[in-house]
Amino acid sequence: MTAQAQNSRTPHLDRVAGPADLRDFTDIELATLAQELRAETIETVSRTGGHLGSSLGVVELTVALHAVFRTPFDKLIWDVGHQCYPHKILTGRRHKMASLRQEGGISGFTKRAESPFDPFGAAHSSTSISAALGFTIGRDMGQPTGDAIAVIGDGSITAGMAYEALNNAGAEGRRLFVVLNDNAMSIAPPVGALSHHLTHIDSPAEKLRDIAEGLVSTLPGPLRDLARHARETAFGQRPPATMFEHLGFTYVGPIDGHSMPDLLATFRAVRNRAEGPVLIHVRTQKGKGYAPAEQSDCKYHGVAKFDVQSGNQRKSNSSAPSYTAVFGQALTEAAAQDPLIVGVTAAMPSGTGLDVMARRFPSRVYDVGIAEQHAVTFAAGMAASGLKPFCAIYSTFLQRAYDQIVHDVALQGLPVRFAIDRAGLVGADGATHAGSFDIAYLANLPGMVVMAAGDEAELRRMVATAAAHDSGPIAFRYPRGEGSGASLEGPALPLTIGKGRVLCEGTQVALLSFGAHLPEVLAAATLLARQGVSCTVADARFAKPLDHDLIDQLVAHHRAVLTIEQGAVGGFGAQVLHYLAETGQLQSGAALRSLVLPDQFIDQASPEAMYAAAGLTADKIAAQALRMIGVESLQLHRGEAG
Secondary structure, three states: OOHHHHHOOOOOHHHOOOHHHHHHOOHHHHHHHHHHHHHHHHHHHHHHOEOHHHHHOOHHHHHHHHHHOOOOOOEEEEOOOOOOHHHHHHHHHHHHHHHOOOOOOOOOOOOOOOOOOOOOOOOOOOOHHHHHHHHHHHHHOOOOOOOEEEEEEOOHHHOHHHHHHHHHHHHHOOOEEEEEEEOOOOOOOOOOHHHHHHHOOOOHHHHOHHHHHHHHOOOOHHHHHHHHHHHHHHHOOOOOOOHHHHOOOEEEEEEEOOOHHHHHHHHHHHHHHOOOEEEEEEEOOOOOOOHHHHHOOOOOOOEOOEOOOOOOEOOOOOOOOEHHHHHHHHHHHHHHHOOOEEEEEOOOHHHHOHHHHHHHOHHHEEEOOOOHHHHHHHHHHHHHHOOEEEEEEEHHHHHHHHHHHHHHHHOOOOOOEEEEEOOEOOOOOHHHHOEOOHHHHHHOOOOOEEEEOOOHHHHHHHHHHHHHOOOOOEEEEOOOOEOOOOOOOOOOOOOOOOOOEEEEOOOOEEEEEEOOOHHHHHHHHHHHHHOOOOEEEEEOOEEEOOOHHHHHHHHHHOOEEEEEEEEEOOOHHHHHHHHHHHOOOOOOOOEEEEEEEOOOOOOOOOHHHHHHHOOOOHHHHHHHHHHHOOOOOOOOOHHHHO
């Protein structure tokens, strides 16, 4: 061993270029490797931020899986992928971890384009079992792939898609491995009957009975005795079957997910003997091995950069409240005035701000687990009963419930209120979490009202507007992060449906903004003014119904009208252009353009860098406006706008 290796804090990890190297380690060395891997994960995330608690909970599990299975020939599929940092370190990306979740760096989730050890990309939940079954079919039809192993959390397995996959896999009866990572904690505390069921599965000896013959020769002493006892018990009174066994799986567990001997023995046994689908129930602790994470209510699910010794995270310099906090407080105030208001969320009470209302009105907030489809139809049933449900779901997750929005809400004209957080580009979580499409996929639905808040004060008013709106579905979108510092004093009065506002008036160019890009649009107007261009700035507020009077006035009295939104093509700008085409105004003489997100997925970076890549900075907005009136260059830069 070299002097450098002797002085290293990670001598075992330093020997790992890829998972194949783990198969040369002894079991004791693998346990030591896990300790080093945990420490390195903590150090890495302290510098980059990211999903810490979930990654710390699967360190031993990650090492054991890669040591026993032959990845990447065997396909290891992480559900969501937010727990994959130890996996990335072990699979040849250790030297890239400093770039985690940064522009040009590696993703915070699994990503096919990044490594052959990421056979299936993920960032949304409950996809792993379906994908693993797909690989299994491919293997059995002659494709060059080995076993498929899905690792799914106790939160993710509450979603309907996971049940559908379990049902299909059990019926197929093919060799497939599902590792249920049960940490009794997804982002919020787990909810539902399945969580109760998992909590009351207690005896490893009983649940090892189905493969006891294979385990006896491989288990360490204490577990060998348990396995023998299980085999004997099986000849007597058979314990009640788990729900997984009823679905056709061999159930093994629960196993201590932080015991390397238990994990290695179990994985070796099932790998050597399994013929059909097997579910291995592993119990872990989210945040394991780092006291601040273990003691946190959310187990350090997502963290900013932090000090390793104290656990203190870096604070934002902004004094403005987040849009999420403004929504939570506004809804709570509305609920205090109206006892019919209820909140619905899909495993994200704190992420959506509904935890504020839940603290004051705990019996009126419903967390349904990671089940967006159910959440929407559940809210539809509430609305049909006469309640006023606010269904608070991130834009990117609401996509998962589109059929329910169409069929169960819009078609029936039910007044479900959709509070759409994380609208627009979200930064380090990248394309998988970007709220790019909700304007387009909601504004095309008959009877749907679609709003977007230009600032925090407007968000408060949109909450009030939604609370007062009983004639059909209504949605309002707002971004992640802090607001612009708008005043939140005074009552939040409802808006007039379908009416925008003019913030400043000019004569040459009209900038028609929809949503939270309004500060950038105002900055563009300042740049144009410095160029001597007289500019009107209007906040549309509504993508549906459109403010026809406002649009008519802008087109009639300006040389150019430019719409700007934090959404994909097919959204607000498309609605405006369609209206102008239908009314014959496209030939009015005014130049008409729309600035939207480009027709591509944008990788992670800061939100500012992502919007720059999308061409939606103030100087690019101003430059587009100048081109529309025949001016080719913008002389002033954003910094000169004051």
